[in-house]
Amino acid sequence: MKLDRRQILLGGAGAAAGLVLPGGAAWAQTPASIGTFPDGVTADSVFVGLTIPLTGVFSGDGGDLKLGYELAISEINAGGDAAKKWGLQGKGVLGRQIRYKVSDTEGKPNLDVQSATQFIQRDKAIMLAGSVSSASAIALEELGSREKVLYMVGIAGSNDITGKNCQRYGFRSQQNAYMAAKALAPVVAKALGKNMKTAFLVPDYTYGHTVYDSFAKFSKEQGWQQVAKEVVPLGTTDYSSALLNIANSGADVFVNIAFGADAVASTKQAEQFGVLKKMKLVVPNLSSFQDKELGAEIMQGVYGSCDFWWTLSDRYPLAKGFVDAFVAKNKYHPRWGAHIGYMQTYLWAMTVERVKSFNPVEVIKAMEASKEQPYETTIGKVYFRAEDHQMVRPIPILRGKAPAEMKGPEDYYEIVDVAEGESVMNPPDLFGCKLGPYT
């Protein structure tokens, strides 16, 4: 194994105690005690607090996310082949078993903060993870930075997470709305044609608006022209009046930004209004279980992007390991929620082993420096950008398969392209990110 300067500096006695000896000017500011460190590191275990909505509107995605975390934690604790392939050594992280608790936060940011605070104070959590909404992620990021506990963002697509609400102690692996739109627009324009007329359905909250802004911008660059924009409240159940306008707009493409159960209801109703017969459907961010919930009859031909699709296992060996283990354990193919939980847990464990310390300041600095030493993951080589903690990563672009094309019950999408990460990144200061202090 190739050792770099940092690992040599951080080795030795300090690692054995789980503490770090200061070495070199760059590390001079690292405090020996910060947040839950070192209190939360015992001789044989550390605690990880997971705040996940298991009830409420996000419970479907939350359940998937939870299974992703649990798979990663059990693999890491077992220290078998799976963990070795990620480059981890021995059982657990730095020889410590990961203990964890899941708190059902119902997707409400105040409950996220309440549970995470308990995890920090009662359990001395060394790392926090979870969230299925951008609002929750923003609240948890702020809490983590205030309490100096690392927070690995769960499902959250808004530009704000690594934009105006970015925090020193938060890292996001999912692509933001800007990246998704920039990756998707050229692919759909190539597939469906330039100079198309578009009708947008936009849910009225931060996620909906940032996704709309980004996709409208990049589709316009492809010569697409907007002819309708229907803004609807979050959680709308009957979209008939908005869909009537869309049906009569003369658009060629229906861009549906609604998410989760809203995506299911609006797409189902669009089909009933004959919209899907007249227009091609584009979904900038596909919801986790949208495929199964709507069925291939409706989803065939849809273009969209998401964090991960299970057939990426043909391209990346670690993805194959993940998908196979997940299917064996949970009897269904993981959606991208599970993938985020799984990958984020491994990324944290790998970084801790890189710096040979659970000290959050060390871990954060190593993640910020990951461009020089990228992580090998389920989606190939990735790194966190130092300026805003957004992961630079490839983005799969999917097309819904017709029922006849499907090779299995969950073979809903074909991967038409995997956009290269560097080419779709926003300038780091575009959304006003100012990371706070380390200490």
Next chain:
Amino acid sequence: MPSWPALASQAFNGLALGSLLALVSSGLTIILGTLGVLNFAHGALFAVGAYAAFVMLQYTQSFLLAIAVGCGFMLVLGFLLERLIIRFFYGRPHEDQILVTYGIGIVLVECVRAVFGGNAQRVPTPSWGQGATQLGFLIYPTYRLQLIAIIATLLVGLYLVLYRTSMGLVVRAGIENPGMVGILGINLRRTFLLVFAIGVVAVGLAGMLYAPVVAVTPDMGANFMAQSFVVIVLGGLGSFPGAVVGGLIAGEIVSLTSAFNSSYSEVMLYALMALLLVLRPQGLFGSEGRV
């Protein structure tokens, strides 16, 4: 300014949307108007109805049969809830009724989630309702057109049973003076039981009929409950004709506002409700002092 065809399309859509809202609200208003119980488990029962249709459809493969069996299931559920819990709350303050029904709602939703998980279930449009129908200048989903007729029939039927038979009279008299009604030799217990169960069936049936249109998830009822409250406040608390008219007005407001700007449709609905509460606190068809 939207074109006349666009406005006319939205006005028609308002009628369809309104009839659905009227049906969804009818179960709430039956229980409130006759038994005086504000049923906060309304949304949960709506979801249970939709899931009942989903399950029965798996077994029967026939939408009509699924609805028939589903109604039977809702009737039994209504009987059980009334006998085991609700009957102890007729004489209690509204706060107690709200708390207990709210609790029932949480338990029902979480039971549904425990069995079926949090993801949306697929309830396809019945074969006789598929596709869209051309109506002059507008294309409208066939199933929604059929729903208007189905709902109109159901609402008339419910009205006749509850307000044009002696049952409704007995219930209302029983709420005012149970002792006297008892002395007259009328079995109040059975009548209350039946009315509550009819209310539960009505909301469950709304869930079943709406299942092919919306996303069937455990939490699907939450929004419908909020809308139902707006509708019955508009129409007058506990008034059955009020729920129907309130539903139609709500549907028209949402739809016509959408012709101009869909993001204001819900705001307009609540604005109208607030205005009505100022000008006519008892609602359009409500009588002062009742409920």
